[in-house]
Amino acid sequence: MRHQVTIKDLAKQLNISVATVSRALRDLPDIHPDTKKAVLELAAELDYQPNVLATSLVKSKTKTLGLVVPDLGYHFFSTITKHIEEAAIKAGYSLLITQTQESYEREIVNIQNLLRSQVEGIIISLSRETKNFDHLIRLQKRGMPLVFFDRNSEDILASKVMVDNEVSAYEAAKHLIDNGCKRIAFVAGPSNVSVSNQRIEGYKRALRAHQMKVDDKLIIHSDYYADTATRLTLELMGVKNPPDGIVVVSDRLALGVLVALKQLKLKIPEQVKIVSFNNEPICSVVSPSISSVAQPLETIGKLATELLIEQIESKTEFEPQIRVLKTELVIRESSKRD
């Protein structure tokens, strides 16, 4: 740990004032070329790095954005994070990345840390545990610009970037119907998860639109573990008149469904067809490969970042914007027509 070189050191060595050094470094006008050259050279020689803390403090601006995501272990979040970071950098901001690991407590702590770090705005996708939104309301009370993506709160008025889960699920179910399925089940997430519920709605609408009746016994709620989906699928397929098509709320659970069907020696897609959501890389790697609904990850990340920055930099009151993006069904083996 040695003393880090500051603007004062440069000033002293060159026998000029700190004000002048500061100007030279930022190449402001009104500075003698020679002075500037000398400053720049010495700065390079001493490997001077400006202290952003000091700058931020005087400017009361950090040019930093905060991100709160549940878990970077998910392809979905790590990819969006990458795009958010890229968009932020492009706009001259840096990004503070935090993970909640799906914990409500950590969500609160992370947000608090971001506040203390003086971020100028926050992009967030809520943890699974988050049922109470006081911490977000407080954020808004203090005027902190906020943008949600994916998992959001309906109670909070803020910019949001989402996909149309209802329509996506409608299309996924319709795809199975078009390919000949007569009896379609839905493997959902916990019944309090809005993304899951929206998808159930789309699924139901598709059935009704094609004169198939909705059978609640065919809608099963899993937790987030593939094992659970396997167990539930075994039960699901065990009844008489089992489904010949399954819409699964996520790729992770779809893997569990796949395991069950293989155990039962059911042929995919001949006997049972499957479609799921997220289009993670595994989809194209497992056998049979899984048809899955792809979200526009890059667009989500870019848009969220742009909306946030727009709000930060807007002089007038900013009108929250809700952007609903289209998804794309990627068809693979698991749902191929016979």
Next chain:
Amino acid sequence: MRHQVTIKDLAKQLNISVATVSRALRDLPDIHPDTKKAVLELAAELDYQPNVLATSLVKSKTKTLGLVVPDLGYHFFSTITKHIEEAAIKAGYSLLITQTQESYEREIVNIQNLLRSQVEGIIISLSRETKNFDHLIRLQKRGMPLVFFDRNSEDILASKVMVDNEVSAYEAAKHLIDNGCKRIAFVAGPSNVSVSNQRIEGYKRALRAHQMKVDDKLIIHSDYYADTATRLTLELMGVKNPPDGIVVVSDRLALGVLVALKQLKLKIPEQVKIVSFNNEPICSVVSPSISSVAQPLETIGKLATELLIEQIESKTEFEPQIRVLKTELVIRESSKRD
């Protein structure tokens, strides 16, 4: 954007000095219980958040660590990142996470940004492009504590947390030999990558130790794309006397190898057995599931963080430590004995 509440605001409203408020907030001794109570209450009411920039500036300590990883899209890095963050938080530090996306340029920029953010130490895994280490040497010149994990530079004296790639590969190859393979190939990465080369060495040693001769034609160098591995594997298997076992340098490439073998209608593991490295979640999900060498991700993350913090907080000159961890071969279908 409204004015954020500061220690001054609290002081003014309570008609006391900022010094007293500061003391109350940090509950230092020598403060009247009533004063303290009043301060804490008002702070809560106004949702006061300390400005870490200011604190860090006066203390010239940020209690922040910097992390530079190639790509959070890899399970390997996102998992280690999670453990690093956890270890950092536990020790009272926060973490600035940056990704290079395998770019040398971005590695330099990221490090510079971390410096400007006044991190007290840096944990890094080098980008693929990084061949020149001047930026790291500069880091050390200014006394910045540095810890490498996984991809490191042999030229730099610093703490490192790694696994024994040579031994891991020896064991992987031995496993194939034990299970009856007579002719074993190695699908490697680019020939300038040290991790890959260390694994080749282990593979060679295993063959020699078991009276099998090393045939350079059986060692093929792929890039990082599964497609390339597929193409090269097709060539590899096309010759007369093709291998009956393949050690693959990474799971990603193993997937490509799998595709080739399936195309050739070769039975796995009956006709060809496979072992790879990293033990990503896909390994257990593909069919056949892939035997793979698991790295102790949690230990790597924790250890790297602890070494770094130890160095930061050590009063005396810190002796760099190289820690070489053991791996564990997770056996699955792809290498099962007939």
Next chain:
DNA sequence: TTGAAAGCGTTACCAA
């Protein structure tokens, strides 16, 4: 137990 004031590294204003 409390307050005044200096200082952390930088910027920005005013004066020279």
Next chain:
DNA sequence: TTGGTAACGCTTTCAA
């Protein structure tokens, strides 16, 4: 074109 100085929000002496 340059310098002096107040200020950013906080901590830390030193004195009261």
